[in-house]
Amino acid sequence: MAQLRMAMAQVNPTVGDLEGNCGIVVEYARRAAGAGAHLVVFPEMVVTGYPVEDLALRKSFVAASIEATHRLAERLADEGLGELPTVVGFLGRCEDAEPRFGQPAGAPQNALALLHQGRVKVVSAKHHLPNYGVFDEFRYFVPGRTLPVVRVHGVDAALVICEDLWQEGGPVATVRDAGAGLLVVLNGSPYEHDKDDERLDLCRRRAREAGAALAYVNTVGGQDELVFDGDSIVVDAEGEVLARGPRFEEALLVTDLELPVPSEPEPRGTAATTGIGIERTVLSEEPVPAYDPRPGEIAQPMEDLAEVYTALVTGTRDYVRKNRFGSVILGLSGGIDSALTAAIATDALGPDPVHAVLMPSRHSSEHSVADAEELVRRQRINARTVAVGPMVDAFEEAVAVDGLAAENLQARVRGQLLMTLSNQEGHLVLTTGNKSELATGYSTLYGDSAGGYAPIKDAWKTLVWELARWRNAEAARRGETPPIPENSISKPPSAELRPDQLDTDSLPDYSVLDALLDDYVGTDLGRTELIAAGHDAELVDRVIRLADRAEYKRRQYPPGPKISKRNFGRDRRLPITNRWS
């Protein structure tokens, strides 16, 4: 057996920011070298950020990514880090792709590179290209065909990318044939409620199948609708956890490994079981001198609601920051949705960049204003009040309007006020709708649905209440002021767009509604199955109709952090014109 100190850099790149991302790699490589690591590994496509979507089809972008990766190798050497083998993900190109109708333009690849001594020593690409849920990789990439195995200080490490770990067969199934002692996996694996357990089980299983220790390094941070949660993992060849990274935070995870020394250098060849070519590269044969290993760090698991809440905070923080906004603005109604959104914004950015606007109308109850003011005091955010009456009146004098059109009018005056203040003062507008509203279309286009980012759009209303209660309890536990007024949590929800209006006038109780919506939207059950599952038949018909007809509104809704297995953003794509329901 031979020792190897491996560092995994769980970092937060930004799509398109090649220079900034390479700067992150240099910084973490330096920290890894400082910690005495013999190998440092970065996430999937760290050079470009992930996912790049149609940027992959732009030849100039692919060329810039390849150029940046070569420059990065040189820069690491220039900064005295050239002896540390550094594995990064980048956007590459399949140089020998035969032209074929329908092949992604320029034959881009989701690739990895091993940088050493100022040069790119190994290049390889992802085999399995996920094209489901939030992923569209079959649209963008040409698959890889080989498994790279790199000898570092006398031990063999195989290198693969993300989906290759999830699929049966392919390069991971080739690792045992290749006789590698370590399997390194670069990931850009988005957060999904409960996915952490799935990942750990998978890492353990694949390590045992491969007969190799397994190092799983993941991205952190928000990118548009995706939130990456880190949770990098190292297991030994028996599947025992050696180290585990924190959730949602950048970290350098340093792990001391004991790995088998292959008896003699293996020739290049083709794996018997998969037919995949094994590409071997020797960086160094000499084992590292014996040293005292340190135990790996194993981050504590997060409880469920903490995990979800942190995902929302992370998504919000990074969307604001990566889009170069310095502040946010949102409407505060005194209700639970805007209260929770404000708490998330304050946790993401601190109170100073958070601007609230109270926009009471003739239908606003007294407690609404009082609850909103109480929230402002608790969270110490900026606030102003603009009564919407005069603007609503001006519209009502110009055009005859009543019923739902009059309700929408008020919501749109508020949306327009927020957009005007955004344009005038430079804040990003946060939209405060929840997933139950999005699902049923219980919102006004260009009204309460206006804005740039919607922190709770993937949270059912029942989850919104749970998160608010959890956040307040968390504050109490820490001896801080609970950020959300108790009355905002306990009062019955209302849009307050007509006298004495309650959500329950138009919708069933949220506990009933959310259970049905989750079966319909989350699990994709059909009408018959929903009724068989115990949902009321009349309600099923009504909710299916509402949900399918709200597709246009959902398309126009701002992006927000995805937390559930199925949200309304990238992974549920329905036609607008649809006469199915």
Place this chain on the structure above:
Amino acid sequence: MAQLRMAMAQVNPTVGDLEGNCGIVVEYARRAAGAGAHLVVFPEMVVTGYPVEDLALRKSFVAASIEATHRLAERLADEGLGELPTVVGFLGRCEDAEPRFGQPAGAPQNALALLHQGRVKVVSAKHHLPNYGVFDEFRYFVPGRTLPVVRVHGVDAALVICEDLWQEGGPVATVRDAGAGLLVVLNGSPYEHDKDDERLDLCRRRAREAGAALAYVNTVGGQDELVFDGDSIVVDAEGEVLARGPRFEEALLVTDLELPVPSEPEPRGTAATTGIGIERTVLSEEPVPAYDPRPGEIAQPMEDLAEVYTALVTGTRDYVRKNRFGSVILGLSGGIDSALTAAIATDALGPDPVHAVLMPSRHSSEHSVADAEELVRRQRINARTVAVGPMVDAFEEAVAVDGLAAENLQARVRGQLLMTLSNQEGHLVLTTGNKSELATGYSTLYGDSAGGYAPIKDAWKTLVWELARWRNAEAARRGETPPIPENSISKPPSAELRPDQLDTDSLPDYSVLDALLDDYVGTDLGRTELIAAGHDAELVDRVIRLADRAEYKRRQYPPGPKISKRNFGRDRRLPITNRWS
């Protein structure tokens, strides 16, 4: 040789309307039988409409499609049409798909069925699943594996679907081995400027390769952002055109064919060249009695601008109709964009369901109102005038606002007025922005970009002028009143959101801008290539920055008919957070 009268039904289904679509099939099958056809062929996925997007992953929808297809076979027989072999596209299921991680849920297939004597006699699925541009089929479908060959009145017809014709290899390359005399191709091929020539060339080439006559039947009509243009084609085995359907119109294309009679019934088997299994079905061995063939109809080609304009009218008409709106509303500024949009709406729906709103502000010039009024007179549409001053004033009294925020405020008051009238009166709001605006972000979120459908969003400003001139000339040619006031075409464009504003204050001349945008957006050239192509370097930098930063606005823009190779809807998918430019 044997005779065969084949009918191709170039029809317009609606996504999700299984009952309505099957009704269309019955109607056209009856017409085909009435015309003495021996075989009738419908487009790709005619039973469900196309594209169904994530509906394909809903098990209940797949089951409903399969059920509807079996019922359709029975109904055709019940209505006395059971002896006419009828080929339809439908959403099927791969019954023997092995479960595999990442496989589309329920293993749906883009399938075809041959209906005969009350039963589904043949089922087959598309092999090549396009996953580029507007297509996402690899996300939704499991590929087919066999080539069906059906003997009808003693001649052999091979049946394939759309992309299988475009790709080298696969089932089309198997047709010659199969010895089929006729290759039938079911299509859902969206309109794209100049694609008709490409299609004809392809049909001719494939017919010669296969040594078989080729019948290409395509969908017509609009579905969300796609417009299908028909243009169904029949060529003989030498690639000579025997018949060609009209563009953008439903039609039954009846063609008399002379086809080779295979010497003896071929066994089932595997093609030597492709390894694809050939599935043979005999419906009838007896040739049809000799009859006098009629020459096929060959539709006249359309001129370029007529084709583009008709695509916009078709998309608009079907989006309104398929989403069950009875009328449309739009703001008329007196400028060219809203004038052309009104003309398209009037051509799509007639003047009665078209409602115009003139919304002058303090910055509106006199000619603006006069030009808008002149348009209303020419097109005889409904119109009203609502001055926006009082509403703008109400906002300006509530919040301090100047500069761009004040310009956006006016645009949003107009957007809100249209939405309010839409909610109150039930009209669909038509959005009047053009592609040059979308590309550069020269529009106001929730202002002029508000609405439900945007007829000219895929037309560069220079094309907008061309289309307006073409439409007026066309009217003159027909002895009708040109619908668009000459002054709306000839005056310099202005947003009229501040005194004496002209588009050229913020943007270069459209002839310069559109050429650059088309190279950047349409051809995806990078900075260096754009400059090498002769575009001004400073302008290139400015336009790239504008174009990439406008991605968020484009995401929120309503859908509109796609007419160019690359639009901003389904086939250009960029991240919002992108620091590349």
